[in-house]
Amino acid sequence: MDRLRRLDVKYIKGVGPRKAELLKTELGITTAADLVRHFPTHYIDRTSIYRIVDFAGEMPSVQIKGRFVSFTTQGEGAKMRLIGLFSDGTRVMEIVWFRKIKEIRKAYTTGVEYVLFGKPTEFGNRWSMVHPEIDTAASAVQAGLRGVYPLTEKLRGRNFTSRTFYTLITGITESRTWSVEDPLPESVLQRLRLMSLGEALRVIHNPKDNDSLQRARLRLKFEELFYLQLNILRYCRDRQSAIAGFRFSRIGNYFNNFYNDCLPFPLTGAQKRVIKEIRADMGSGKQMNRLLQGDVGSGKTLVALLCMLIALDNNTQACLMAPTEILATQHYATLRSMVSQTGVNVRLLTGSTGAREREEIHAQLEDGSLHILVGTHAVIEDTVKFHNLGFVVIDEQHRFGVAQRARLWKKNVIPPHVLVMTATPIPRTLAMTVYGDLDVSVIDELPPGRKPVTTVLRTDDHRQAVYRHIGSLLRQGRQAYIVYPLIKENEKVDLKSLEEGYETICETFPSYRVAYVHGRMKPAEKDYQMHLFATHQADILVATTVIEVGVNVPNATVMVIENAERFGLSQLHQLRGRVGRGADQSYCVLMSKNKLAKETRKRLEIMTSTTDGFLVAEADLKMRGPGDIEGTLQSGMAVDLKIASLATDGQIVQIARDAAGAVLDDDPQLARPEHYGIRREMAALFDRTVDWSRIS
Ligand code: ADP
Ligand code: MG
16 A cells, blocks of 8 residues: 555556646545545446336436447537437437547447447437447446446546546556555454455456455445544543543532432433443543433433532532533523522633633632533633633533543643533444544433424415414413524525514514524624523524524423424434423424425424434434534544445444454554554554644
């Protein structure tokens, strides 16, 4: 691989400086190693020939075999095109060229048998194919599968085809001198019966049959995931061995008094179990890095508070960090009211905390009289110093990366324990990778008495009925959310529809009070409007997704989501979590346009069929792919997955993780000669990744 990494693509036969530049700007391919790792996305069976007479409906790319009957040109100048009538004996179709007409006309003749590869489309009742790939029948009859390579529009415009890639790449991989040293040790290859790297790279570009193709893909997927897991595991182990944590050995008055006198309701079984898991970590002497997953409304805040009280009992301070000002403020209000009888000093620090108050908070933090600090990112600024910070809670993890957590670890000589809370339920294999450095606890039970939110899909035709339903709930004294999408690219249009929606709502419900928030408002105005709704001085809240995370108004029992088709499933689930927080039956109405694409309808129907966040997340992952989540991953532990997918290759993730673990058990520093190859690969793959264990 090293040799290929050093070989600039422009020196590869058939490339040259101009093509090399295109490959670089369009696909980021700069070396021979990049080129041989430009994999086909799918394959066409070269042995199967379609009959034109059988074409129907939306066709994939296919092969046909026959002869050109005639060639004619139509139009002039830039609009000129060449049309070849092609017959395969079952029917005639049109083959169309817009470019390189002269060359094409010269290269192909009537009467000779060719095999054409391309995507047929239907106009009226005539079939045609534009710029197909063409082989003479004699050269095309090799058996096997032909790869279809990802291309960009620009590459296509410059006459790059799948065939171009095939030729360039197999020119390397099928050459007599092709050989690649396998970085994986014999032991791993043999135990898992993996194909060698050189063989896999050759086969994936030129498979003889499906069986060997699958083995090649498995080898390459495994390898990607193996290095990724190795990187994550090595990092975790380094951290664990390098860093001692606080040992919280006692449960004292803060915890006990609260538990006995102030607990607002009995804990659910899941809450109890999770607290036990966290306690065990905090008492282990190692620094805790734990992820607490729990669906919206599962009661994570109370768990966080109880754990913070344990920290106080062990003479340390605690801190809770939320992603937005609204959330931080709300957490602050909740915690304050819960601990009001206990003598715990809680304060709030955000970007809008005034200078004098900030000074006071800084002073109290440093002399230790402030027990729990709640806030936004403001709490990780370097000017914020604690007397003895022992425990940190981060709410809604996906917005905090490893880098930010690392800053928290520095807040004390002994790094504080960290509990990360998220309502984004992600499947296990993914959690293992994205949050690979965290242990995971799950609250899989909602507090008793909750009724699942009834979710329905409605179109504009039903708008009046939807409004009547809202009206009847408002008359019973309930509150309602109306949510509009506000998506960056289209902000102006969206803002307009939000404003119009607001006016419609005011006109439809003239005797009710309507509040109004969106992300572009000044924070003070936003908070004021939210406050109106939270204190029931407003009955309806018209809002954008700023209310997505964590807002808690149990009296709100209906949410209407406008243009629901524009939201992702996970986001819809988060939004829906704002209702169904009290004992009353709640409703979520997904409004969409009349005509929906099949996929979109299927997506929205998942929402109407289940309220289980894990099911929603899994469906989302399958339909959308793990793009967003891999995005988070890349900010932490960068790797660009080219062939493996965290969404669908869960099993291989597990195998790769086990194999990586076994290698590290055996040779923690990867110092042995047989692991030299792995080290070289890791260095090449992760050279820009920061080693966080060294930072803290
Ligand atoms: P989330 O996990 O979404 O952050 P919260 O912590 O905001 O959930 O809790 C949701 C609601 O459930 C709150 O109103 C909270 O007071 C209530 N709650 C939490 N735990 C329990 C419990 N054990 N029994 C009854 N209600 C609970
Ligand atoms: Mg919450």
